[in-house]
Amino acid sequence: MNRDKMTTMAMSMTMMMAVVVVLTCVGGGAQAAGFTTAVHPLTSYGYSGASYGSIAKSVTGSATLSATPWSSTTMAVIVLTEESLAHDIVNALVTSPPRALVLVLPSPDAAWAAEVVAAMETELMWAKIECPVMMAFADEIGEEGMKELDELTLSVKTSAKEIKTGDAANVEAWLIGSQGERAKTIVVAAHYDALAAAPSLASGSDANGAGLVALLSVARSFGRLYATEKTRGAYNVVFVATAAGKLGFAGAKAWLADASAMQLRNVELVVCVDALGAPGVNLLSTDVPQSGKKRGPAGSAASDAFEAALAELGAGKIELELDPEARTYAFEHERFARRGLAAYTVSSHSAPYNMLRTKTAAVAGAYDAADRDALVANIHTVTTALVRVVFPHLGLAAAADLARPDAGFVDAWASYLEATPRFAPLLATPTGAPVVAAITKALNSALPAADVTASDFKLVVPYTFTAPTASAELSAYKQTSPIYDLLAFLAAGAYVVGVYAYFVGPSAAVAAVLSYVTSKPSSATKAKTKKSKSKKE
Known part of the structure; x- marks a missing residue:
């Protein structure tokens, strides 16, 4: 290798190394991944x-940690804190939406978190937002x-x-008492669906998971009590896990429509269990208009005994009024009371919490x-009261022991x-099938002597929803800067020039580069370009 070649090669390599050093300083780590996490898109x-809620679409953009205002070209990120004001966020979203909004939710362990998230969630569900909104933790x-x-x-x-619309399913189990199928009947009902602004977060164990757990637990207790003909009570007991409670208690409506006139005549008591996951039990009753009149629960021996048993156990009774401005019923028992049945809801709540009904909170799961x-x-309280109704000869202590x-x-x-x-x-789609199967299996296990069936019905409601079809994922990464790209190009160019100079000599290499940069297009190239333009025109 002659001296000129060695000198040129050394200079090129030195230049390339210098650029690489600058690259490391300017863009070092720029290619390093940030993180990937699940996100939960808001429904519409x-x-x-x-129309309410937000639009759903995939989106990419630079992030900015922001309260309001934000840029319409950025992905705004708001970290919810105890001081966050949900209505301020929503007002800004409606008037000037960003490219997308990511709400970073606090840990569920934070004592203040549920209240803040509930307020924000309800506001989001009742607004029309022209950008994707999603939640992350x-x-x-x-x-x-x-x-x-940021x-x-x-x-x-x-x-x-x-x-x-679609098919939804109620799951019911008939436990026949000592007097046969035509005997007086007690119905225990609970809806098993949930609701949240983000469908993938509709997984709460309280509303109304706690009601479903209570229904299954009561079924287990009565399965033991009705295990033999000698130990059965006089009442038939029906357990109904209803679908679409958050959509106007459509499952309860479907069950009532399918029940025969004789079956409904024999119903003396309906107990709907709902959101029992907080301390205390309330017995809720509603005056429901019927045939132009206002009437409360139809009196019966079973309903009187149930009220008395709960009062003895310390539960308070609350008389509710129908809200004429609400979109649907507040509690499930109102569906049954409308048919003239003695129906109650037992719940830790004393007010409705379905945010599709009124502007009330429905906290993310x-x-x-x-x-x-x-x-x-x-659950022990409710089961004890029901045992007292079915086995009136038992004292409170004995009933409580059997109901544990x-x-x-x-x-x-x-x-x-x-x-x-x-x-x-989504429970009206195959997505809901595993839940229905799990409930059916649990009732079959609890009540081996009962007839357990899952009954489909057509879910027709005045809502249309846009819901995710698959899990959503957020990827965060550092964007390579333009300076980084330019320096990378220079480093590659220096390397190519150095290698070329090694083979042809420095003078020839420099001449070739200058010739390429300063040369004019050939006549053939011009003709080709002109022909291409004429075709487009």
């Missing part, structure tokens, strides 16, 4: 010609990810479809966890429901 729905992003959020580019992949000790205690729930069973089912989204509209 239509009601009476009006701070503890899943991690401390390092949270620190870097330096990253965010990319969200999601897909959705519109859901109008992560914050809707049932208090296990309270749930076990409340299995805490392990309660915890296992509450945990399952906390991890299982049960968004009401």
Whole structure:
């Protein structure tokens, strides 16, 4: 190798190394991944010609940690805190939407979190937002990810479809008493669906997971009590897990439509169990208009005995009034009371919480966890009262002993429901099939002598929903800067020139580069370009 070649090669390599050093300083780590986490897109729905919620689409953009205002070209990220004001966020979204909004939710362990998320969630469901809105959890992003959020580019992949109608399923089990099929009947009902602004977060174990757990636990107790003909009570007991409770209690309506006139005549008491995951039990009763008159629950020996038993156990009774401005019923028992049946709801709540009905909170599933000790205690209270109704000769202590729930069973089912989204509209699709199968299996196990069936019905509601068809994921990464790209190009160019100079000599290499840069297009190239332009025209 001659001296000129060696000198040129050394200069080129030195130049390339210098550029690489600068690259390391300027863009070092620019290609390092940020993080990937699950996100939960907000649903959109239509009601009476009006649209609510947010649009659903995949989107990529630079992130900015922002309260309001934000840029319409950025992915705004808001970390919810105790001081966050949901209505301020929603007002800004409606007037000037960003490219997309990511709401970073606090840990469910935070004492204040449920109230803040509930307020924000309800506001979002009642607004029309012209950008994708999604939720993520701070503890899943991690401390390092949270620190870097405003330096990253965010990319969200999601897909959705519109859901109008479909088949839903009630699961029922008839436990026949000592007097046969035509005997007086007690109905225990609970809806098993849930609702949240983000469908993938509709997995709460309280509303109404706790009601479903209570129904299954009561069924286990009565399965033992009715195990032989000698131990059965005089009442038939029907357990009904209803679908679409959050959509106007459509499952209860379908069950009433399918029941025969004789079966309904024999019903002396309907007990709907709902959201028992907080301390205390309330007995809720509603005056329901019927045939132009106002009447409360039809009196019966069973209803009187149930009220008396709950009062003895310390439960308070609350008389409710129908809200004429609400879209649908507040509690499930009102569906049954409308048919003239003695119907009640037992619940830790005293007011409705369905945000599709009125502007009331329906907390995302992560914050809707049932208090296990309270749930076990409340199930024990309700079961004891029902045992007193069916076996009136038993004293309170004896009934309570027979009604004691299995805490392990309660915890296992509450945990399952906390991890299982049960968004009401999606239960009318194959998505809901595993939930229905699990309920059917549990009732068959609890009541081996009962006839357990899952009955499909056509779900027709005045809503249309757009819900995700697959899990959504957010990828966060650092975007390569233009300077980084330019320096990378120069480094590659220096290397190519150095190699070329090694083979042809430095003078020839420089001449070739200058010739390429300063040369004019050939006549053939001009003709080709002109021909291409004429074709386009």
